[in-house]
Amino acid sequence: MESEKPTEPKGLLQTHELYKYILETNVYPREPEPLKELRALTASQPRAIMGTAPDAGQMIGLLLKIIGAKKTIEVGVFTGYSLLLTALTIPDDGKIVAIDPDREAYEIGLPVMKKAKVEHKIDFIESKALPALDKMLEKPDNEGSFDFAFVDADKINYINYHERIMKLLKVNGIMVYDNTLWLGSVARPESSVPNFLREGRVSAIQFNQSLAADPRIEISTVPLGDGLTICRRLY
Numbered sequence: 001m002e003s004e005k006p007t008e009p010k011g012l013l014q015t016h017e018l019y020k021y022i023l024e025t026n027v028y029p030r031e032p033e034p035l036k037e038l039r040a041l042t043a044s045q046p047r048a049i050m051g052t053a054p055d056a057g058q059m060i061g062l063l064l065k066i067i068g069a070k071k072t073i074e075v076g077v078f079t080g081y082s083l084l085l086t087a088l089t090i091p092d093d094g095k096i097v098a099i100d101p102d103r104e105a106y107e108i109g110l111p112v113m114k115k116a117k118v119e120h121k122i123d124f125i126e127s128k129a130l131p132a133l134d135k136m137l138e139k140p141d142n143e144g145s146f147d148f149a150f151v152d153a154d155k156i157n158y159i160n161y162h163e164r165i166m167k168l169l170k171v172n173g174i175m176v177y178d179n180t181l182w183l184g185s186v187a188r189p190e191s192s193v194p195n196f197l198r199e200g201r202v203s204a205i206q207f208n209q210s211l212a213a214d215p216r217i218e219i220s221t222v223p224l225g226d227g228l229t230i231c232r233r234l235y
Contacts, residue, residue, distance in 0.1 A: 022055060023054065023055065026055075026058070027054050027055050027058050028054070030058070031054060031058075032088055034084060034088065034112050034113075034115065034116040035054070035057070035081065035084060035085060035088070037112050038079065038080065038081055038084055038109050038112045039051065039054060039081060041079065041108060041109065041112065042078075042079045042081060042108070042109070045079065045105075045108065047078070047105075050078045050152075051078060051079060051081050052078075052081045052082040052085075052152065052178065052225065053224065053225030053226070054081075055224050055225065056178065056224040056225030056228055057081060057082055057085045059222065059224055059228060060082060060085060060086070060150060060176060060228075061085050061086075061088075061089050063148070063174055063176065063230065064086060064089045064090060064148060065089060067147060067148065067172075067173075067174055068147070069086075069089075069090055069094070069147040069148040069174075070090055070091055070093070070094040070095070070147055071094065071095050071145060071146050071147050071148075072086055072090065072094070072095075072096045072097070072146060072147060072148040072149065072150070073096070073097050073098075073099075073146050073148070073149040073150070073165065073168060074086065074096055074097070074098040074099065074149070074150050074151075075099050075100075075129045075133075075149070075150070075151040075152070075153045075161055075165075076099075076100055076129070076151060076152040076153030076154075076178075077098050077099070077100035077102075077105070077106050077124070078100070078102070078105050078106075078152075079105050079106070079108045079109040080098075080106055080108075080109035080110070080112075080113065081109070082150055082152065083096065083098050083109070083113075083122065084109060084112060084113055084116065084118065086148075086150070087113065087116070087118035087119075087121045087122055088116060088118060090121065092121075094121050095121055095123060096121055096122050096123065097123050097125065097136070097146075098122055098123065098124045098125065099125045099127060099129045099132045099133070100124075100125075100126070100127075100129075100153075101126060101127060101128050103124075103126045106124060106126075129153055129154075129157065129161060130157060130160055130161075130164075133161065133164040133165070133168070134164065136164075136168060137164060137167055137168065142168055143167055143168060144167070144168070144169070144170050144171070145168065145170065146165075146168045146169050146170060146173060147169075147170060147173050147174070148169075148173060148174050148175070148176075149165045149168070149169060149173070149174075149175040149176070150175075150176045150178070151165070151175065151176070151177045151178065152177075152178035152179065155179060155182070155199075155200045155203040155204055155207070156199070156203045158177060158203065158204075158207040159206070159207055159210050162175075162177075162207075162210070162211070162214075166216060166217075166233060169233050170233070171233055171234070171235055172232060172233060172234075173232070173233050174230065174231065174232055174233075175230075175231045175233070176228055176229070176230050176231070177207070177211075177228070177229045177231070178225060178226065178227070178228055179200070179204065179225075179226040179227060180204055180207065180208055180221060180226075180227040180228065180229040181204070181221070181223065181226060181227025182197065182200050182201050182204040182226065182227070183197060183226060185197050185198075185200075185201040185204075186201060186204050186205050186208065186227075204227075208221075208229070211229060211231065215234075216233060216234055216235060217231040217232060217233055217234060218231070218232050218234060219231045219232075
């Protein structure tokens with residue numbers, strides 16, 4: 001049974017009652033038990049805000065199923081909510097390359113992944129993302145071989161990640177970028193944005209403009225979590 005504490009909106013839905021309604025009506029009843037367990041573990045961490053919002057996770061799971069994803073990339077793992085979700089969704093012989101320099105955070109969720117019997121699908125690379133992606137691209141077989149990518153990492157490098165993921169993804173493959181609306185600050189004057197959000201706001205605005213001008217993809221930004229931008233590689 002979910003906690004009776006007020007549900008804090010994780011991003012753009014600022015009406016607590018409406019966000020709570022969405023979670024309790026559509027999200028929590030269908031959330032697999034391992035994800036509930038990992039979400040509870042993550043909630044006790046000092047940086048719990050970094051975890052993937054469960055409503056955003058639900059959308060990611062649906063996309064994975066629609067395209068029949070089998071081989072995926074995850075840039076930014078934290079405790080692994082979206083990683084576990086992906087591992088639960090893809091086939092038993094599917095593979096996820098998960099990249100994050102913070103193994104300690106990953107290991108918070110690792111016991112849940114082992115308990116769910118999906119650890120064998122995960123190739124965790126303890127590294128900053130750019131060198132790891134570049135190393136992947138050194139192997140010609142990796143180019144154009146991935147079905148899906150999810151990015152939730154340092155916003156300043158989103159443009160750099162995008163260029164590398166475009167090479168790794170199949171034509172018609174899907175990539176999803178988190179935090180592209182940056183707590184709604186992208187639509188506000190800089191003077192009204194708290195200092196701690198300003199650098200991320202600039203990065204998000206530049207990245208959104210770059211995606212909008214990229215003829216190689218089609219895009220849709222949805223106000224789930226802190227903003228998800230969904231892209232399909234066209235060529």
